Amino acid sequence: MFRLSFNLLRRDWRSGEWRVLLLALVLAVGSLATVGLFADRVRIALSQQAASLLGADLRITSTRPLSSAYRAEAVARGLQVVESRTFPSMVSREGRVLLCEIQSVEAGYPLRGKIEIDDAFQGGLVARNSSRQPPVLVSGSVWADERLMRRLDLRVGDEVGIGARHFRIAARVVKDIDQSVGFASFAPRVLMNDADLASTGLLQEGSRISYRMMFAGDAVQMAAFRAALRLTPNEKIEDVRDARPEIRTALERAEHFLGLAALTSAILAGVAIALAARRYVARHLDGCAVMRCLGAQQEQLLRLFLYQFLLAGVLAVLAGLLLGYLAQAWLVSHVMPDAQLPEPGVMPALKAALSGLALLLGFAFLPLLQLGSVPPLRVLRRELGAPEVSAWLLYGLAVLVLAALFVWQAGGFKLGLVVLGALLAGLLIFAGLARGLLRGLTRLAKWFGARHALNNLSRHGVAVQVVALSLGGMALLVLTLVRADLLESWQGKLPIDAPNRFVVNIQPEQLADLREFFTDKKIPVPQLLPMVKGRLLAINDKLVSGETYAEPRARSLVEREFNLSYADKMPEWNELVQGKWWSKTDSEAANFAQLSVEEGIAKTLGMHLGDRLTYDVAGSRFTATVTSLRKVQWDSMRVNFFVIAPPRLLLDAPVSYLTSFYLPPAQAATGDALMLKFPNLLLIDTGEVIAEVRRMIDQVSQTISVVFLFTLASGLAVLYAALLSTQDERMHEAAILRTLGADSDWLRRLHLTEFAVIGLMSGLFSAASAVMLGWGLGRFVLEIPVRQDGFIWLAGVAGGMVLVMLSGWLTTRKLGRMSPVRILRSE
């Protein structure tokens, strides 16, 4: 049986029977593998890049010395470990002092990423350290960042005093890593060798030291290590995802999008395979009838074809994998030459291969069943087809396979189910609408050819074609739409003049002077926001503490002090998602005890609208009701608060102010002037972070564009398969019509009418479902506003008609010229 399958396969291959089906499968696996491998590499690259910002894959931070047990555990697992200590201290030079952040590091630091230094800062002469070896921080020397060098007017080689010792500045830090999360990194930074720390005499009881232990190594070991960690309450764990909300958001969106693109390829591939299988079955009905006559049993026939499909499937999958590998390699070298992506893993290839086989079986298996049950009588009466397999069963299996693939490829139920829901709804609605529309049009048609075309369409399962094309079109339109909005929302969130400086610790009596300072320096006066520190004590009168929560993030949030703020109006870069913002009269009247909470933290800490929260602010307590939830764009680079209250609620609390503003690079010295004038202020430079986020967004944008091209190619493959699937019927029909006297002009009009109607319906349905799906994705998955306008309808309908008519014309133009003699031989 197996040998017969093989022989049949070989013979069919030579006669070209398999080409369309295998082409679809090769394209399917190819695009899945391309997307998978490429996305994998980019994903690894992105997290490595983010890890390099952190200086490690993972780190534990604490205000107390860290247990050496962590180190032992990590070393036992083959991970690399370094420790560092960070604390604020004065750095002095010739009587001038400046508060700095000193970080002492062990040899081997950083574990991830690279610190770029310039060891010849001689009054503007720049010679960056370009050697491949990581620079070594020699005992007795320090590296200082530009802020320190500028403010104390230092050069490489100068000496500075830290604590009881003097150090030589060995280099200027050009590009730093391991900048702390959020506001900690406010001061100029100095890096020193950990061995020198003791001799400075700064390590004393009560010193404000932040202890960090950093880990890096194999991802599997890393995950196991992380899972095994049992931290004490004042220890905090950070990895790429915890560390940088702005990078985390970018990374998650990118992953969602790439998952979506892979899904799109899967849908398109399935559709193309289904169409190709339909043609394959139609062409093999005769052969099967003969074999049935010769005594083949249903089950034998089925096995015969199943083996063929599996054999051909494996070959196609291998070819697809090769194509995918080559395509992504080409992509990397031509589209992202500077990206330095790591080699892809084996998993995406395996995933693509298994998905390909699943698609083949899911979409081709039931049509194959039809072959098994061909009535032998077909040998005598050719018009006898196979009994129709229930359409529900046919689509049901396909949908089931897609569902499984969706959840697998998307790596999440939410994305998978949103797409799948739209798909199912689309299938049902399209099929119904297509029938109704065809009937209506047939009644209206005046020209006989048009009526004939419409008749043809409504009687030749054209619904399959329309559904196939609609799905392809929907996927493409959604990708176009979501892609544009995704890029737009990112770019929109990081305008050129996104704030790059944060100022903290502004005292109420300094507000007027500070405003005047900004006006003097011709910098738009930023909004100065009040900040009050408070500790959450209870939710609905139930005491909360670290133990209340299992999640580490929730624990650390509860254990530390919250930054509360107050305002009459909601910050314009926040969005109200639930409840109501207080009115001015509210806040002045008796019911001023209201709070507005950021929705993310509300979810983490289990707070809801109407809950009563009790806070301790500087020893006095208040209780207020949550009356609104806000959405905050953490990647906006602006000052954001988890909790905001009406001004009257925090009237008596000790307050300081903070703000963020954009300082053009040319005006960097203004920052120094600010610090000179207001020495108590903390100025945080977030320019580096912004640049890093921008670089990442650029790379992701490029990836998305490339992945989009692949989806487009798969879409065209569907179109090709759809047209080929009815090619035989069309050829036969054209021969009869020509015999009866139809000229090529008439045939062309007939075909163009058919294609125009197919294109129109597919375009209409694509646009309708894309609008719905786009909305669902934007609202529930990507959490970005997706713009809805008429363009998508225009693009769907016009694009659908033009594309289908053009490719239809290309595939049928020969029919007009074909000699009808084949009608005599087509028995």
Place this chain on the structure above:
Amino acid sequence: MTAIVQAVNLTRQVVSGELPLVILDKVSFAVEAGASLAIVGASGSGKSTLLGLLAGLDLPSSGSVMLNGNDLFALNEDGRARLRGELAGFVFQSFQLLPALTALENVMLPLELRGSFDAKQRATASLEQVGLASRAHHLPKHLSGGEQQRVALARAFVCQPKILFADEPTGNLDAATGAQIIKLMFELNELQKTTLILVTHDEALAARCGKQLRLVAGQVAE
């Protein structure tokens, strides 16, 4: 009487492997209007190829066909299609009805291609002639072989063609049904004074035609 179909030195050869294979070798004959001709011969003798050339469905390697005074191969494919539409009706062994159209719509097809206004009435009348008025709205797959061939006959005669080309019209039918079809075909032929050119294996059928042309290995055997 003038010849309505005239074949002169019709030759058709194909290249199979390395050697040219001659399917028809300088076949010449003429058929007068209203006459009937049976083309007979063994399988592979070139009967269907000859019919295809006479109807302009295929191109000869050399030679010519005059159809009602028109040089068939001087016309292009579209010209030949139009000429067929004006002059010819067809009946095929495997019926060749369009599967997506009902019996009535199949019969209307050649009329609609000519732009007739009364296509529906004429097609209905034609279906009545072949005794299938009650099956007018059935699709081909719901008709028996004999019924399908009767629809094909109705379609062939609905335009009152000058020439009817028939390729093994009973080849796919049992003897009794075949006999009915033949009877019907000759009746319609008599009624409309159509010229009949018929390809068949069936000697009895051939004997009913006025003339017979026997092909042996692509040549006319006298």
